[in-house]
Amino acid sequence: MGRTIEEKVNLTVDWLREQVVNSRTKGLVVGLSGGIDSSVVAFLIKKAFPESSMGVIMPCKSNEKDKDDAIELAKAAGIEHMVVDLTTEQDALLVKIFRELNDNGYDADKNKRLADANLKARMRMSTLYTIANSLNYLVAGTDNAAEVYTGYFTKYGDGGVDIIPIANLPKREVYEWAKYLGVPQRVIDRAPSAGLWKGQTDEEEMGTTYDMIDDLLEGKEIPKEHRDLIEGLHIRTEHKRKMPPAPPKFD
Numbered sequence: 001m002g003r004t005i006e007e008k009v010n011l012t013v014d015w016l017r018e019q020v021v022n023s024r025t026k027g028l029v030v031g032l033s034g035g036i037d038s039s040v041v042a043f044l045i046k047k048a049f050p051e052s053s054m055g056v057i058m059p060c061k062s063n064e065k066d067k068d069d070a071i072e073l074a075k076a077a078g079i080e081h082m083v084v085d086l087t088t089e090q091d092a093l094l095v096k097i098f099r100e101l102n103d104n105g106y107d108a109d110k111n112k113r114l115a116d117a118n119l120k121a122r123m124r125m126s127t128l129y130t131i132a133n134s135l136n137y138l139v140a141g142t143d144n145a146a147e148v149y150t151g152y153f154t155k156y157g158d159g160g161v162d163i164i165p166i167a168n169l170p171k172r173e174v175y176e177w178a179k180y181l182g183v184p185q186r187v188i189d190r191a192p193s194a195g196l197w198k199g200q201t202d203e204e205e206m207g208t209t210y211d212m213i214d215d216l217l218e219g220k221e222i223p224k225e226h227r228d229l230i231e232g233l234h235i236r237t238e239h240k241r242k243m244p245p246a247p248p249k250f251d
Contacts, residue, residue, distance in 0.1 A: 005180045009044070012165055016048035019163050020138060027052025029132045030140045031124055031158070032081065034069030036178050036187055037142040037166065039077070043181040044165050045140055046079040054137065055081040058127055060090050060120045069187055076184050082131075086123050094119055121157025129160075138162040146171045146213040150230060151237020152206060159240055170217060171210035206233065 028045040032038050032055040045053040057070040074081035101108035132139045141161030143153050148167050153159040191201045203209050212226045
């Protein structure tokens with residue numbers, strides 16, 4: 001018989017405490033998007049470090065509802081939180097980079113949406129690490145097992161973290177933990193989204209569903225077109241799960 005959710009949560013909380021002790025840091029910080037994954041992580045780090053945990057809400061050309069959901073979540077978790085709006089800074093940097101590209105004869109608009117989205121994620125990462133460095137905290141990531149397997153995260157963006165507390169949790173189990181921990185229902189009911197552009201949802205962007213990915217990871221049969229797509233994502237994003245390659249040592 002497998003462990004209960006309570007047992008798994010308690011073991012994860014113990015693990016979080018071990019990571020902080022072993023790293024000689026003082027606590028944990030997480031970026032709060034208003035979504036279910038970051039909500040579960042917020043509850044976990046608050047349990048692990050009631051007095052030294054922080055949730056950071058980082059709007060960046062975002063839907064106002066995302067910030068409202070994140071604030072409600074922080075209050076429900078009882079976690080200290082702050083809001084750092086990155087809209088002006090991200091816009092200014094994007095304009096500057098694209099202007100330089102265009103001035104040098106490159107077509108900066110070709111992949112503009114992707115570049116814009118990834119810059120958001122990387123500026124959020126930089127913000128989290130600036131706060132973490134200032135407080136001597138570790139940065140906790142929010143990727144679940146499905147996202148880790150498919151590489152559904154920005155390299156050096158939301159993938160740039162110190163620890164990933166829910167990396168072994170299928171998405172459906174994230175929902176179970178959310179209910180157990182007391183995540184607000186409005187957060188649980190939200191369509192999963194990285195909030196990288198207006199109307200963006202995870203499943204639409206990936207072209208498959210979290211249920212399909214969870215089933216594959218659990219060894220269940222799924223339609224071939226979904227298996228091929230998921231395995232293709234896994235192969236193409238292998239570089240995200242490894243240290244950057246280096247040439248061999250030369251004698």
